[in-house]
Amino acid sequence: MKRLFAFSAVFYCLGIILISLTRISFWLILGLGIVTFAAACLSFRNNHIFVALVFLLSLILGALSLKNSYMRHKCNISNFVFYNDDTIYGLSGFVDSQPVTENKRTSFVFRTQEVQVNNLKWLCNGKVLVKMDFPQNLSYADSLILQGVLRRPYGFSSGSYSYRDYLSRQEIYLLMHIKNSLQIIPQLNKGGSRLIIFSLWLRSRMEQVISRYLPVLPAGILSAMVLGQKNSIPWLVKDYMVKSGTVHILVVSGFNVGIVAFIVNLLLKIIRIRRRQRIILTIICLFIYCLITGASNPVIRATVMGVVFLSAYLLKRGADIYNCLACAALFILGVNPRQLFDVGFQLSFASVLAIIYLYPKIKSFLRLDNCKNGALKFICEGCLVSLCAWFGTMGIIAYNFRIIAPVTVLANILIVPLATLITLCGFSLVLCGFFCPFFGGIFSTTAAMLITLLLNINAAVIKIPGAYFYL
Amino acid sequence: MLNFTPEEKRVILFLLIIAFCGITLNNLAKVNYRIKKLICPQVHLAKIDLNKISLEELTRTRCLPIKTAQRIISYRLQHGNFSSLEALKEVKGIGDQRYEKLKGIFFVE
Numbered sequence: 001m002k003r004l005f006a007f008s009a010v011f012y013c014l015g016i017i018l019i020s021l022t023r024i025s026f027w028l029i030l031g032l033g034i035v036t037f038a039a040a041c042l043s044f045r046n047n048h049i050f051v052a053l054v055f056l057l058s059l060i061l062g063a064l065s066l067k068n069s070y071m072r073h074k075c076n077i078s079n080f081v082f083y084n085d086d087t088i089y090g091l092s093g094f095v096d097s098q099p100v101t102e103n104k105r106t107s108f109v110f111r112t113q114e115v116q117v118n119n120l121k122w123l124c125n126g127k128v129l130v131k132m133d134f135p136q137n138l139s140y141a142d143s144l145i146l147q148g149v150l151r152r153p154y155g156f157s158s159g160s161y162s163y164r165d166y167l168s169r170q171e172i173y174l175l176m177h178i179k180n181s182l183q184i185i186p187q188l189n190k191g192g193s194r195l196i197i198f199s200l201w202l203r204s205r206m207e208q209v210i211s212r213y214l215p216v217l218p219a220g221i222l223s224a225m226v227l228g229q230k231n232s233i234p235w236l237v238k239d240y241m242v243k244s245g246t247v248h249i250l251v252v253s254g255f256n257v258g259i260v261a262f263i264v265n266l267l268l269k270i271i272r273i274r275r276r277q278r279i280i281l282t283i284i285c286l287f288i289y290c291l292i293t294g295a296s297n298p299v300i301r302a303t304v305m306g307v308v309f310l311s312a313y314l315l316k317r318g319a320d321i322y323n324c325l326a327c328a329a330l331f332i333l334g335v336n337p338r339q340l341f342d343v344g345f346q347l348s349f350a351s352v353l354a355i356i357y358l359y360p361k362i363k364s365f366l367r368l369d370n371c372k373n374g375a376l377k378f379i380c381e382g383c384l385v386s387l388c389a390w391f392g393t394m395g396i397i398a399y400n401f402r403i404i405a406p407v408t409v410l411a412n413i414l415i416v417p418l419a420t421l422i423t424l425c426g427f428s429l430v431l432c433g434f435f436c437p438f439f440g441g442i443f444s445t446t447a448a449m450l451i452t453l454l455l456n457i458n459a460a461v462i463k464i465p466g467a468y469f470y471l
Numbered sequence: 472m473l474n475f476t477p478e479e480k481r482v483i484l485f486l487l488i489i490a491f492c493g494i495t496l497n498n499l500a501k502v503n504y505r506i507k508k509l510i511c512p513q514v515h516l517a518k519i520d521l522n523k524i525s526l527e528e529l530t531r532t533r534c535l536p537i538k539t540a541q542r543i544i545s546y547r548l549q550h551g552n553f554s555s556l557e558a559l560k561e562v563k564g565i566g567d568q569r570y571e572k573l574k575g576i577f578f579v580e
Contacts, residue, residue, distance in 0.1 A: 103571035103575075104571055215512075217512050217516075218512060234517040234575055235575055235576045236516075236517055236519060237517055262482070266479055425489055439490070441493070442489070442490045442493030442494055442497070443489055445496045445497050445500070446489050446492045446493040448510045449509055449510050451512065452509060452510060452511065452516075455517075456512075456516065
């Protein structure tokens, strides 16, 4: 079977979905898994039965991984806190995410290592979302002692969305609200991973380069498109992009990962590094880029797919796109099976799947390969990709965001080529800013002009009657 | 010499085009002020003009409760146009926290 990986991923996802709808004990599923495994071993020579049992095992594995993700460690910080508990807790640990300051408030994820309650100390683990009422200069890996009340997040349920579920998918079960800087005691030592510290340092340098050459608004948009940092994008710009169905250009995706791989490969080629070493170094750079952009689902998907493609090239094997996609899905779901219910995950995979499945079919149906006019063919192919992505994601968007935007196809035809140029300009600007800052201005002017054009087009398309409507 | 693939040659050409465009725009921006508008996005693309927005549009933005939106419009009708964004604080229902949020959404010309 050519796409064993892809089918296994489908059954793995089915296992996760089925078990989320039922209440079966972990041990019962495990027993079923052992029996299936034994049956698969016995039917080793019968290919059809063996493959069917392997798929069943994938399904059981998916179910088991979801059940396992629900189980918290005995020392998890959430096990120390009772409902409506007003006790003051002292938490030792380190900052586990890059702190975000917005509206004079700072928030970050805190990884706990020790908890103190009433002069008694226990070792603990798990994450807490910390929200502070004041801006504080903190960075990833800073060791701190925090003192405050721990609360469980509220549901805030509106339709299918729940804030509590959103946080629990990130394995955050508690919130700490800090009102006074006296509740924070900085420590000298550092926690966290050195690789992440390095990636975040690199990201901040890149952001500095972008903001050095561009005005605030274009710099914010370019940071989102190149580095995945969406904090400084104005609300109105995001709103317009949601309405026109082009918000995906603000997300770092496979295209960006492809550009990084291409640039690294080209630079290494220029300094005459051999092909094998070049591929290995490119894979390492892709990992670092993934960390720089915050390792969100679309980036992880694109990175894993890129790594599988490059590895296939290294091993002189052909890479199947469906197997690559399945590999990426299994990687993300293996780490955290609850990501299957994350909208970002669904949109990312649905759009790629729709493009790789529908695009060749529609293209051959319309006989685009016979078209001799290069420009027309290029435009038609662009339209088709947008149309396929829209088909793939329309249902998820309508269900989650209650919006249908027929203008999406038109907007994407106009905006995606521009976004491609902007991203390329962005990467050129960042590289120039690092290696020859004198030339940075050349790329920044073009990038700023393209961003202005993009914003104008976006604002214009949503004014078309019937461009979008809320459900 | 290095043997570049067609894709790599395209990238090199692309970089050169971008560089030419950048230099030309830089030059034009120095000579003609209007070109600057092409390079720097206008504020109305990123923020909403508080003195021009209607009640319907304001409620459609979903960034304010309907009652607060009504209060903003009635304040504008009573006192005339907002002279600065700080004046939003005088509207009932807009405290420091909400004002910080709204600062990123609205502007006053």
